[in-house]
Amino acid sequence: MISEHFQVITFTASDQSYADAILDYIDPHHEYIDYRLYRHNCVPTEFGFVKDLRVIRNRSMQNMVLIDNSALSFIMQVDNGIPILPFYEDKKDEELQHLLYYLNCLKEAKDVRKHNRDAFGLFKIPDMSLSQVLGEEPESQAMSTYQSQKIRESLEDLRKGMEEISEESEECSP
Numbered sequence: 319m320i321s322e323h324f325q326v327i328t329f330t331a332s333d334q335s336y337a338d339a340i341l342d343y344i345d346p347h348h349e350y351i352d353y354r355l356y357r358h359n360c361v362p363t364e365f366g367f368v369k370d371l372r373v374i375r376n377r378s379m380q381n382m383v384l385i386d387n388s389a390l391s392f393i394m395q396v397d398n399g400i401p402i403l404p405f406y407e408d409k410k411d412e413e414l415q416h417l418l419y420y421l422n423c424l425k426e427a428k429d430v431r432k433h434n435r436d437a438f439g440l441f442k443i444p445d446m447s448l449s450q451v452l453g454e455e456p457e458s459q460a461m462s463t464y465q466s467q468k469i470r471e472s473l474e475d476l477r478k479g480m481e482e483i484s485e486e487s488e489e490c491s492p
Contacts (some may be wrong), residue, residue: 320418321350323425327374329355329384331367331391361394370394380429385417389440396440397431 320326330337334356345351355374360367369391371382384392385400392399400420403413420437424430435441 319350320421321352324421325353326351327353327355329359329369331357331360331369333357363390366390368393371398380431383421383424383430383434395431397435399438399440400434401438401440 328337328341328351334354337354337356341351341354355369357367359369359373361370362368366388369384369386371377371379371384371392371394374382379395379398382395382398383400384395384398385402386392387402387404389396389399389401400417402417403411405411405413424433427433
């Protein structure tokens with residue numbers, strides 16, 4: 319059980335009433351999910367809502383991960399992000415099994431960000447061409463870990479968001 323080894327905090331870009339209805343169905347006695355964060359806890363951008371882990375003030379970044387099917391969601395702390403494919407009623411879907419395996423590997427990690435950097439390489443995206451991000455160039459090193467078109471779509475959103483933040487940062491420079 320995940321909640322035996324990790325503190326579980328849901329962080330959704332959904333409205334609270336919608337999210338609570340689903341979370342109450344999944345965890346009706348509040349045994350597995352310790353805290354809930356919603357759309358109003360996200361940072362709105364032109365590309366969608368971004369989840370900034372700094373809203374969780376009493377935890378160290380080296381001990382937090384954000385699992386999401388949209389890489390844009392963890393643009394603020396890309397090394398804390400764990401991408402996952404969305405679930406669409408496929409009875410052969412094994413994403414949660416892969417996630418559980420990966421989380422078990424993180425249990426003893428001193429800093430989860432290092433493991434995520436090595437496993438996913440999302441930090442490479444700002445320096446890549448769009449065709450590399452989308453996996454259109456042969457032997458795209460950053461995409462070798464991903465074997466899904468859906469991740470590539472999320473990465474395109476992430477790159478656009480990172481470019482936007484980079485442009486805003488340049489505007490603030492002296």
